[in-house]
Amino acid sequence: xxxxxxKIFEQIxxxxxxxxxxxxxxxxxxxxxxxxxxxxxxxxxxxxxxxxEFDITVPLNMLPDLETVGQFTExxxxxxxx
Amino acid sequence: xAFDLFEKFDPILKEYRNLPxxxxxPFTVSMEKVLSPTTAIINGQETILAGxxxxxxxxFNAECIxxxxxxxxxxxxxxxxxxxxxxxxNSHKNLEExxxxxxxxxxxxxxxxxxxxxxxxxxxxAGPKDYVVIDADSHASIYDGCAMGNAAVVRFxxxxxxxxxxRLSRIRRDDPQAGILVVLEGVYSMLGDQxxxxxxxxxxxxxxxxxxxxxxxxxxxxxxTGRGVAQEQDVEKDIDFIVGTFSKSVGTIGxxxxxxHEKFEALRLVCRPYxxxxxxxxxxxxxATKALELIANTNLRHKLLSNSRRLNKGLSDAGFNMGTTxxxxxxAIIVDEKNTAISFWGEMIAEGVYVNLALPPxxxxxxxxxxxxxxxxxxxxxxxxxxxxxxxxxxRLGLIQTVPELAPEVxxxxxxETA
Numbered sequence: 001x002x003x004x005x006x007k008i009f010e011q012i013x014x015x016x017x018x019x020x021x022x023x024x025x026x027x028x029x030x031x032x033x034x035x036x037x038x039x040x041x042x043x044x045x046x047x048x049x050x051x052x053e054f055d056i057t058v059p060l061n062m063l064p065d066l067e068t069v070g071q072f073t074e075x076x077x078x079x080x081x082x
Numbered sequence: 083x084a085f086d087l088f089e090k091f092d093p094i095l096k097e098y099r100n101l102p103x104x105x106x107x108p109f110t111v112s113m114e115k116v117l118s119p120t121t122a123i124i125n126g127q128e129t130i131l132a133g134x135x136x137x138x139x140x141x142f143n144a145e146c147i148x149x150x151x152x153x154x155x156x157x158x159x160x161x162x163x164x165x166x167x168x169x170x171x172n173s174h175k176n177l178e179e180x181x182x183x184x185x186x187x188x189x190x191x192x193x194x195x196x197x198x199x200x201x202x203x204x205x206x207x208a209g210p211k212d213y214v215v216i217d218a219d220s221h222a223s224i225y226d227g228c229a230m231g232n233a234a235v236v237r238f239x240x241x242x243x244x245x246x247x248x249r250l251s252r253i254r255r256d257d258p259q260a261g262i263l264v265v266l267e268g269v270y271s272m273l274g275d276q277x278x279x280x281x282x283x284x285x286x287x288x289x290x291x292x293x294x295x296x297x298x299x300x301x302x303x304x305x306x307t308g309r310g311v312a313q314e315q316d317v318e319k320d321i322d323f324i325v326g327t328f329s330k331s332v333g334t335i336g337x338x339x340x341x342x343h344e345k346f347e348a349l350r351l352v353c354r355p356y357x358x359x360x361x362x363x364x365x366x367x368x369x370a371t372k373a374l375e376l377i378a379n380t381n382l383r384h385k386l387l388s389n390s391r392r393l394n395k396g397l398s399d400a401g402f403n404m405g406t407t408x409x410x411x412x413x414a415i416i417v418d419e420k421n422t423a424i425s426f427w428g429e430m431i432a433e434g435v436y437v438n439l440a441l442p443p444x445x446x447x448x449x450x451x452x453x454x455x456x457x458x459x460x461x462x463x464x465x466x467x468x469x470x471x472x473x474x475x476x477x478r479l480g481l482i483q484t485v486p487e488l489a490p491e492v493x494x495x496x497x498x499e500t501a
Contacts, residue, residue, distance in 0.1 A: 039443065057234070
């Protein structure tokens, strides 16, 4: 599958929107825990939606390294290219 | 000054310190004296225990106590050793034989707690390059088993066969040879809902995955000989591993895993939470063995479920927002505001009823729960007393309104008479 990084970022932003209770402007540097105030359970729920959106498996083991929306985007791009 | 290791706990400490002052606190409450499986002295007051997971009331069973006392006298207070060193007594082996007979399996391994059974079995079975697929609402011991192991961990939506199928299909598409362990629970403890094991098992088998079912809250409670939900739903032959605990229906402490896999005994050589901890004390082994024999031959589960239906119906009729339906031994009220839930808990203790205050993240869907777990040892009089107090406190906190011009006790009596 060939999706550009920008396109992946855009799709992830759409998925984050329902969780973005404080209407934070989302950039690649947005941090899930502090900026969006998402707890670990919510991040896992969001992860499920990302898996379904891109039809990939993102193991929970990767979560500790995925603090920002940008890191999430890169991880999805990497998984898509594998 | 060096960085404070405890700084990361500041938010949770702050929240803890903000708990209502003066009243009892679920984190500090202690049982001054335990009188029976269903009563204790708390803050000097006789209190009905409505949240102990003591489903069969086994903790004071005369035969279990006698067996434990005999073992204590003859074999001492503890084994002081691991199962792989000096900690395996004949009685440990006998307990494993009893489990094999109880489940009609070829193998059984006893662990020192149920938590360690999940930790050990999950972390050991699913290694590098394997996958563990778990229900989103899994118990902490399952999440921790995943964290301790080296397998890739994938989570599916609670009790959803479609969602499990989607995830297993993807794993198989990308890695046809991967070893996969699907981990399920017979009964989910917070809301007492059963897993649809037939559907989940069918899907797992279609994708060539192993299945582990944790029957912690269902042993003794479901199935015609009390083996749990796998027996109740008639899928035992498709389940590869059953994990359970002695700390609920069995009335003591300890965990186990049973299986028919021909190489199952290998776990004794490689499973670290089995190898690197002391084995269960002889008295615990003795009472667990006796309790399992009793559970296999009892109808107590009918009394237990009829108790649960009575409490669930009474709470529902009183107007509470229920999280449970009475099909399991759990009765849970959903309270919207966390502080109201905390006050509710404190007022129930003051009225002489101990229930569980269950808060996120230990609860599904971020619910605040007043959770009761029934026992076969509860009498209908005790359940009606719980209902009276729930109604009283529920009215006081504005969660329900039973005929405002009447005193809550009177309104409750009327409601019960017309029910």
